[in-house]
Amino acid sequence: MSKAALNKRWQNGDNGLAIERLPAKESFKSRAYAALKEAITNMNIYGSDEPMLLDERDISERLGASRTPIREAVAMLEQEGLLRAVPRRGILVVRRTKAEIIEMIEAWAALESMAARLATSRASDEAIAELRAFFKEFDLNRIERERCDEYSTANIAFHQALIRLSGSSLLAAMTDNLFFHVRAIRHRTIFEMDRAQRSASDHLEIIQAIEARDADRAERLVRDHTLRLARHVESHVNLD
Amino acid sequence: MSKAALNKRWQNGDNGLAIERLPAKESFKSRAYAALKEAITNMNIYGSDEPMLLDERDISERLGASRTPIREAVAMLEQEGLLRAVPRRGILVVRRTKAEIIEMIEAWAALESMAARLATSRASDEAIAELRAFFKEFDLNRIERERCDEYSTANIAFHQALIRLSGSSLLAAMTDNLFFHVRAIRHRTIFEMDRAQRSASDHLEIIQAIEARDADRAERLVRDHTLRLARHVESHVNLD
DNA sequence: CTTCGAAATTTGGCATACCAAATACCAGCA
DNA sequence: TGCTGGTATTTGGTATGCCAAATTTCGAAG
Known part of the structure; x- marks a missing residue:
């Protein structure tokens, strides 16, 4: 019957039709x-x-x-x-405690290092190249813009771009959520400024490792880079 | 004033008092x-x-x-x-697609391998010993109980115990959520049975690495162990 | 002036009512 | 019989009202 068929058609989610019940x-x-x-x-x-x-x-x-x-x-x-x-x-x-923020950064390190690993075997050369282009812009911003907020935003944007190279929308979603919380303390701390100098070289190394398709190295660089931030927050940031 | 002081006391969340407004x-x-x-x-x-x-x-x-x-x-x-x-x-x-399930397992690999790393530097010898004791029980269950559900439950419980060794309640919470979804497909697939034999030795190696405080090895073992599951699901499980 | 306590007020949790959209149903027509 | 158009019904989204708990207010007693 046409009625049942139409009904069935609605019940089944995706049948190749790319529309979603118009917003x-x-x-x-x-x-x-x-x-x-x-x-x-x-x-x-x-x-x-x-x-x-x-x-x-x-x-x-x-x-x-x-x-x-x-x-x-x-x-x-x-x-x-x-x-x-x-x-x-x-x-x-909700105000997060310092311990909770550190846990978030550690989780971030876990997810992003996995993203880097996956990216080495999945991302296209073109996509990686875009990451490098993004990095250049980012590097320029580092010199010019001194304002902490903007730097933090650009920094996080770089990491988000890297994570999307993994092709995993779940990793992207989970880290976006973590970033939301970590970003919230940007007003209180200037930890990014402190790390700015070596962030640039860290990021470059990471890109090189992904370009070289070196999964272990890319994963390790990303993990250590972010865990270093966790240590930094642990010892230099005062919340609570 | 006593009123303001009392008020203040309520407004500030935790002042060492471990009660929570009685349930x-x-x-x-x-x-x-x-x-x-x-x-x-x-x-x-x-x-x-x-x-x-x-x-x-x-x-x-x-x-x-x-x-x-x-x-x-x-x-x-x-x-x-x-x-x-x-x-x-x-x-x-919500029914997850196979691709989504695989992304979840990959995220799980990321979080649990980080947990293993953190555990090597934070968990006490006693806590790790408990993990080994748990593993023994788990190993027995492997032989006795043939039912897929029960095995799957025991398997996940082992990994949860491992994750809690990291001391990070965030890693625990995030993986619990992932487990919930992965567990849901237990009825449909018997992938655990397939992996049962080598799971036992994998788990033993992981425990040994943590006991030896070898962060890199523990992390790698956990990651590879779980990513192997992802590959298995990718090639042997049919959803959608 | 401080303290105590009861009344008034605030506030969040829950129930109910209503509405518009979408479906299901059904009669009527070809 | 099969299709069509219109009506009845269902259903989720939203608004509103009520209530009990908790706080604040305020006046009286010390």
Whole structure:
């Protein structure tokens, strides 16, 4: 029957058709999620020691929506580890401890070094070349722009580009999430400036190793590069 | 003032006090989250090709709650990647593609090999010894229990124990999440049985490397062990 | 002025109601 | 019989209201 067939056609996900039920208009839930995440991103989380807490009703009237979709968005961000809803107290923005930040950098080292390994056997020469081109721009920025935020952003962008060479969207997604948290302490610390000099040569070596398709070396360079950052944070950054 | 001081005390999160606002009664949201996750765990996701979809109203009356907390729980599980709410269609349980499963195993390899590295410099001899004791039990199970599910569970438990030796709760949390997805295909494939023979010796070697505090070797063994699983799935498992 | 406690207020959790979109159903027509 | 068009129903998204817990306020007692 045509009805059942049509139904079947909808139920089965991908049948070669590249459309996805046309975006429709984004739900309030998604919009609230994006808005809140954006707000948290631009928030100087570690700027003060006061607990930063949000108010559902305030947010809902600011976004012009009811509390329900806001609560769903909050539930998602809570699951993601950015917020934490404490009953009768408020929704507070989670501040990571120094130990947690270090764990994140270590996990980052694990994922990115694996990405480097995978990239050596999967990435095309062209893709790797793009990485080198990106590195040049990055290197120029290093000299010109002294502002810590911008350097940090460029630095993370380089690493993200490297990770995407692995072809694994999962590695990309997981590290993006980690970067979000690590980036949040950029206001508080200047650890990047300190590492700027040797970052440049580190990055160059990494690119060379990938170009040479040397999986072990690429993996090791990336791992050590990032673990060095972890040690640096451990000994020179003061949070809590 | 005593009032302000008391207030301050509440606002500051951890002041060494190890209690957490006494559990109270768990919210419907958390209970719904746990119930749904449990249900999904015990669900044979890859048993059929039909799209598995849930109904909010059905779930809510089954759990004796309204739709609101259920929707919040669904939003969390959606963020976690287990569910996906499609407007006007239902909440469907996400079925991972083979490529996604392989990416998960690769990420797992990355995280666990890092855990092994960290364990070599952080875990106490006693903790490592416990790992060996665990391994023995595991080895016995290998012989006795032929059922694939049980073997898979024991296998994952071993790896979880290893990861916890790193002392990083983040690595533990991230891999737990990955295991959840990988475990879900246990009904469909018997890849563990296939690898059982050499898993035992692999695990023994890993333990020896950690005992010897050989970071590079421990890392490499764990990585290769898990990447071998990825290759195996790639060539012998059929999904989609 | 400080302390104590009860009332008022705030706030988050939950339930319910409503709406619009999308599907399912069904009668009528070819 | 098979197809079509329109109506009924289902369903997820959102708004609103209520409630209990927790906090704050404020006045009275010491």
